[in-house]
Amino acid sequence: xxxxxxxxxxxxxxxxxxxxxxxxxxxxxxxxxxxxxxxxxxxxxxxxxxxxxxxxxxxxxxxxxxxxxxxxxxxxxxxxxxxxxxxxxxxxxxxxxxxxxxxxxxxxxxxxxxxxxxxxxxxxxxxxxxxxxxxxx
Numbered sequence: 611x612x613x614x615x616x617x618x619x620x621x622x623x624x625x626x627x628x629x630x631x632x633x634x635x636x637x638x639x640x641x642x643x644x645x646x647x648x649x650x651x652x653x654x655x656x657x658x659x660x661x662x663x664x665x666x667x668x669x670x671x672x673x674x675x676x677x678x679x680x681x682x683x684x685x686x687x688x689x690x691x692x693x694x695x696x697x698x699x700x701x702x703x704x705x706x707x708x709x710x711x712x713x714x715x716x717x718x719x720x721x722x723x724x725x726x727x728x729x730x731x732x733x734x735x736x737x738x739x740x741x742x743x744x745x746x747x
Contacts (some may be wrong), residue, residue, distance in 0.1 A: 663686050684706075
């Protein structure tokens, strides 16, 4: 018997199977939460933030654990950054916190948009000359 097979056998043989008494009766309590998202209503981004939030959309379907809730918060922060970027806010300050030792947890997210970047002027340059009229629609 090779070394790997010997280790595997000792792991399987050396570990007793869990009995029904070893498995807890109580199922894990869902990570219910209350969420507050604080964002100024500039250029309509507040409605977009709320519409893109999994924390709000799935509030009645809580994750199974606080870790799952933390992943939901991180996903929302990423979505909020994308919403802000798509509206010209490339440097928002987004802060989140998860408070509490047991459900219901308190989730707080604050968004400070920062300056809005706008495109003042642009030029279109065709390399190799202008396209012919057949390309026009």
